Amino acid sequence: MNVSRLAVSCALTLSLCSGVRAQEEPQQGHTNTNKFRQMYQEFSTPNMFRTASGAPGPAYYQQQADYKIDVELDDKNQKLYGSETITYINNSPDKLEYLWVQLDQNIRSKNSPALQKNEETMAPADTPQGFTEKYLTPAFDGGFNIEYVKDSKGRALPYTINFTMMRIDLPEALKPGEKIAFSVKWWYNINNHITNRARSGFEHFPKDGNNAYIIAQFFPRMAVYNDTEGWQNYQFWGNGEFALPFGNYEVNITVPADHVLEATGELQNRKDVFTKTMMERYEKATRSFDEPVIIVTQEEAEAKEKSFSDQKKTWKFKAQNVRDFAFSTSRKYILDAMAVKIGDKTAMAESLYPKEGNPLWEEYSTRVVAHTLQSYSAHTFDYPYPKAISVHAKNQGMEYPMICWNHGRPDEDGSYSDRVKYGMISVIIHEVGHNFFPMIVNSDERQWGWMDEGLNSFLQYLTEQDYMENYPSRRGKPSTMVTYMRGNQDFITPIMSNPENVYQLGNNAYGKPAAGLTILRQTVMGPELFDYAFRTYARRWMFKHPNPEDFFRTMEDASGVELDWFWRGWFYTTDYVDIGIKNVRKFFVASKPNDEVKAVLNERNIPENAPIVFMAEEGKENYNDNLKTGKPQDHSTPLREYLLDNFSPEERAQLRQPAFFTEITFEKPGGMPMPLIVEYTYADGTTDTVTYPVEIWRKNDAEISKVIATDKEIVKIAIDPREETADVNITNNFWPQEVQKSAFDTFKEKVNKP
């Protein structure tokens, strides 16, 4: 159309706007690329295992692996010796000819392909430490040394090791419903997790000659077998974390007698390993809901640093329905604990730290653990495990059921910056939070990093903001993703990517999903619908193995909000948000047509005196400033007559009396649709914020217009004024542009167009 869009009569408007293409050459056809089309191509088909509603289906099953493990730590030589019996229960409808067992320690064997997975280039300069590590240090001799794999009668079972996976060939296929028990014996050299960053290992403290151990992935663990992957035997390359079945554990850990140890599960022989004083203090802690009780003091821990006992003690643990097991041990450890009320149950919040963590750890760690359990429970389900432990380990942030490792170390004189303090509080919230995702809502981390990291970073953000007003959260706020999302597209992958194949794991699997969930909660769905749906997902998949579609489907199913456009844009593509104001035009009711309108009327054979409401555009022919004021019918005889003929005086009194008609054209250079949040400022300084539903973009992905009829003149317009949508370019968010320039000068200088 080359005629200006005037609000003339309905008949006229309709005839002008008809989309019929008569008498023209047919165009090429095209497939449906509408951003609002349903996700039938991207999603796997619902089935009896996983329903279209996102819930487990009637045929849903999961395997079970129960472990009895004995391990012994050789503190002098930093070796770990272990043997285990795994009872594996085949709940699948399939016959299994072999079993896959994960040997994650093998990532540290000398010839591990993982050591060669990255490209290397010669740097023109390096630090002596970096140079030494890269070129002078021989590869660490890590990895499992498997001594045997035997069946329950003691007969050797044939096995094949492929890098971090071990296939055990069964003499007879394991039928549906059957179980098999087998035993493995192993040992390995424990790595130093400081010099060679790893999720597990020891830190050596040269001043007192002690080690502190954070031990995980320390035993051969069953791989997941399920309806989606068959065996999840994607190798452990280091970035993609773990996929593990649930089971019950009995673990006996033998360490030097002067060590203090904590682990997944409930300690079975507390009286054997605690002193009488420790027992009394622990009992007190189980009744202390306000503050932690110190069970091993710093003074006691420092005294033990010198004892180097040759005696041994065995700590015995049992854990029900966990997907993994980890422990931490050292004679340097201080221990404190407090009780936390969760629903009608009490859990213990605990911390384990060397004196190097103080004074920070004694003050904050256990309290933060308690806060995290309560906050996460409110958003998901009541924390079901009996305890949660935060262990201090330099540079670490790593999670296991009921136990996690966290950084946050003050300087040697005990001083610390806000960065260290909030970094510590954040990492504790994050790692304790992982108890919910993925330890209980047991997603496949090897395949999908975002399912635990993204959901967890989102709850971490809510928990941080709940901990303290204006907490300096690093992730979760949509605006924190702007720099990443407007970056070089060659180095951005969709969230729906395997963690091994992404460029920036932190932004991809943590930051962007967390920001996306904040947008869903605050802007798209509202907290009430979002929280109900999110809780539904958590409860449906508690102690089960969800897939991405189970999350996407449940969020829609439980809220009644259509979200395919969001999943597609935010999770399956690297589209970013950029919405702007392209044009603003003001109209007023006019008593007679201008030349442009006359031409249209002539073309259509409509007499000028036909009953039509004319509009005049500000600044154009026939525009009269006086028309800005007064009721529309004051300037239009046809409108006045129409109202008199069709409405009673009472009805006329109810009609709106807008004097100002503003047409705004919004543009969307970014690929990602988003609700259109617009703040209108009127001449009297008052404002209105209107959120147009995202569906406004469903028929035109590039630009759309809206007409606002108001009794006050609109003088300013701002899009997304509270920065809710991660809009990557705000230079087009304001009208008039000059207003934006003066108010946002400093900000603009920093902003570059993508």
Ligand SMILES: [Zn+2]
């Ligand atoms: Zn994490």
